[in-house]
Amino acid sequence: MPPRENRPSPSAAQLRSDGSATIPVTVMLGPNAPPVRRAPASLARRFYHICMTMIADCVAPAGLTPLQFAVMSYLNKQNGEPGIDQNGLAARLGVDRNNASLLVEQLGKMGLLSRRVSEDDRRARLLQLTPKGERLYARFEAANVEANNRILDPLTSAERNLLLDMLTRIVTRNAAFARPGAGRRKPKRARSPSDQE
Amino acid sequence: MPPRENRPSPSAAQLRSDGSATIPVTVMLGPNAPPVRRAPASLARRFYHICMTMIADCVAPAGLTPLQFAVMSYLNKQNGEPGIDQNGLAARLGVDRNNASLLVEQLGKMGLLSRRVSEDDRRARLLQLTPKGERLYARFEAANVEANNRILDPLTSAERNLLLDMLTRIVTRNAAFARPGAGRRKPKRARSPSDQE
């Protein structure tokens, strides 16, 4: 039995005190589901969770996390960019270079990915999948595409394209804010230089 | 100096071997930005990061995380639902009840939120903001709405509505998959019942 229901038509448009219209506050997700804020941040959170669940289910049989599989999708030679370096990979994935380093190490240990020192810049390591990695990617690529498509099942074909275009525009124009891990609380005490040792 | 560029027009549409068209593989986010996969999961990740950054910047002066502020937005009496219980809150936020419990405790400690035992079901605690909490929410509500709107700046007004509608549809239809924390690797060793001691 749900608690008391006391909400004034949650999906109705809200008027501010000056009479100007703003985004409706909440939307119902279903007859037995709770209302959710009809705002980018709320919907983005759920959208992201849905995508993670879908992709995780899809690539788990390969023994990979969604991010690990994403690495392979950027490096495979069917439709990726083999030969990019780790910073380039990090930028594509939306992770920082420490994280990219860890991902590369994980896939390397599994024998799916290999590095070679760049001839142009001996600091840089150019990345590519091993034959084993290419085979694994090839085996799961179709399922991954299909999982991504299934997320958009509720949309028409035209809407799917429109959604991806709009998200692309949002991501492009707000690229400066696409820092992973933002939104978490700042560490209590950053060790100051004099603290060291 | 960027590494070698070797990608075959990343935003071109991909054809599968049977000739059927599928989603283009990547899109360019800008002249100096790397290409990103044009797929729900990739874009969702960045979209989510952008939202988190925007909202975090907006509510940080209140000493709150985005999720803590979201709690207040669901409980305030201006446009929220004061009196819901913790499970109801968890369902709205998209977190599990352990997490909701922690969030409630955090806000309670700050004096922003109060609980009372439900008369109908003495197990349930009904939630509402304290006067201090209502004031704090009122002070930051406009900025929060504006931050959410700013995320959608790259879209026209009609497109904003369309995007929110499409995301709502996706979230509604995939509600079963909106589990937070999915996509992470499974814990190494779940303590088996026989391990207990």
Add this chain to the structure above:
DNA sequence: TATTGTTATACTCTATAACTATA
């Protein structure tokens, strides 16, 4: 027995920072 909420513990993700090697 099932459900609401609490608490403890553990693990993943990611940030911070120091380091090495090369530019």
Add this chain to the structure above:
DNA sequence: TATAGTTATAGAGTATAACAATA
């Protein structure tokens, strides 16, 4: 001095699990 990458440490977020109180 600046950049590519590595590694260590720590902290935030969240899952898992056990528990108490109530249904």
